[in-house]
Amino acid sequence: MKKKIFPLMVAGTLLVGCGSSSAVNYSSEVSDGDKAVITIDDTKINKNEIYHYLLEQYGSSEVLSLALTYIADQEITDEDAIKAKVDEKVASTKENISTSLDEYAKQLGYADEQAYIDGIVTVGVKQEMLKEKYIDENYKALVKEYKPKYLKIITVDTESGALSLIDQINEGADFDTVMNENSGSDAGMVTTESTSVDSKIIDKLDKFTKDGLYSKVIKTSESKYAVIYVYNSDQSAIKDEIKSNLASISEMSTKMESYYLKQYNFDIYEEAIKDEIKEANEDYLG
Numbered sequence: 001m002k003k004k005i006f007p008l009m010v011a012g013t014l015l016v017g018c019g020s021s022s023a024v025n026y027s028s029e030v031s032d033g034d035k036a037v038i039t040i041d042d043t044k045i046n047k048n049e050i051y052h053y054l055l056e057q058y059g060s061s062e063v064l065s066l067a068l069t070y071i072a073d074q075e076i077t078d079e080d081a082i083k084a085k086v087d088e089k090v091a092s093t094k095e096n097i098s099t100s101l102d103e104y105a106k107q108l109g110y111a112d113e114q115a116y117i118d119g120i121v122t123v124g125v126k127q128e129m130l131k132e133k134y135i136d137e138n139y140k141a142l143v144k145e146y147k148p149k150y151l152k153i154i155t156v157d158t159e160s161g162a163l164s165l166i167d168q169i170n171e172g173a174d175f176d177t178v179m180n181e182n183s184g185s186d187a188g189m190v191t192t193e194s195t196s197v198d199s200k201i202i203d204k205l206d207k208f209t210k211d212g213l214y215s216k217v218i219k220t221s222e223s224k225y226a227v228i229y230v231y232n233s234d235q236s237a238i239k240d241e242i243k244s245n246l247a248s249i250s251e252m253s254t255k256m257e258s259y260y261l262k263q264y265n266f267d268i269y270e271e272a273i274k275d276e277i278k279e280a281n282e283d284y285l286g
Contacts, residue, residue, distance in 0.1 A: 029048050030047050030048060032047060033047050033048030034047075038050075059276065060273050060276035063268065064257075067261060067266055068261075071263075071264055072123075072129070072130045073126070074264075075130055075260070076126045086121050086125050089124070089125060090121060101113045105117075127253075130256060131247055131252060131256045134255070134256040135243050135246050135252070135256075138259070139243065142246055143235075143246075146192050147192055147205040148190070148191050148245065149189070149190050149191075149205050149208045149230060149233075150189055150190070150232035151197070151229065151231075152185070152186045152187065153184055153197070153227070153228055153229075154178065154182045155184070155198075155220065155224050155225065155226045156182060156225055159225045162225035162226065163217060165178055165227050166213065166215070166217065189245045190202070191245075191246075193249050193251070198220040198222070198226065199221050200218055201228065204228075208228065209230075210230065210233050211230055212229065213227075213228075214227075254283075257284065266284065
């Protein structure tokens with residue numbers, strides 16, 4: 001199993017690098033760091049060498065993981081809600097693997113099914129719930145930032161063609177019918193981070209304030225012309241749906257992590273690890 005192989009991997013890697021100076025200078029050490037703990041032929045590997053190897057291989061990611069796990073444990077305390085989501089994830093995993101969950105867990109290096117559930121599933125569920133809590137507590141600010149709007153879009157080659165479609169709809173033609181006849185689409189919820197919608201339409205999100213046909217043609221970045229229909233402009237009734245869509249924005253997890261790490265005054269005293277974390281995302285540290 002992985003956990004049994006790991007010490008040999010460490011020893012082998014350290015032996016390969018023996019005698020060469022590390023590219024990273026760590027300021028922290030373990031007690032009795034010069035004490036040899038592995039001997040192979042004439043080569044000795046001491047506690048500090050193993051400690052620094054682990055820092056170099058797993059330091060920044062493991063530190064962040066531990067910090068965020070601790071924060072989630074403090075913030076997410078509804079045991080019934082946690083159990084319900086964990087049970088749902090476990091059931092889904094069992095449906096998508098070809099072996100038992102216990103055997104699957106052992107293949108990943110865990111002692112048994114429960115160790116996997118505790119170490120992976122429950123931790124992941126709490127992180128998802130922490131993101132949900134972040135969105136709920138910062139909902140107004142996030143809506144202001146990402147400007148979610150529900151749009152249907154028809155794109156045509158000429159401005160005159162787009163204006164003709166607007167005239168047809170204003171004269172009573174059904175928008176969905178016109179949309180289907182002109183290969184348009186329902187884009188669903190569009191935000192400032194949407195990549196499937198033209199940037200020139202994204203730039204106009206603030207203008208889409210009420211349901212119905214937007215009165216102006218929008219020239220796209222590809223020099224085509226878009227006709228826009230807005231719906232669900234009263235977002236009070238679909239708040240949960242908007243929250244769910246906000247949670248799917250790629251950068252939302254990072255924003256949540258930065259927010260809570262600052263709330264908990266997260267800091268690192270090993271400068272090399274601190275530099276790694278800053279390089280990954282300087283917002284993680286205040």
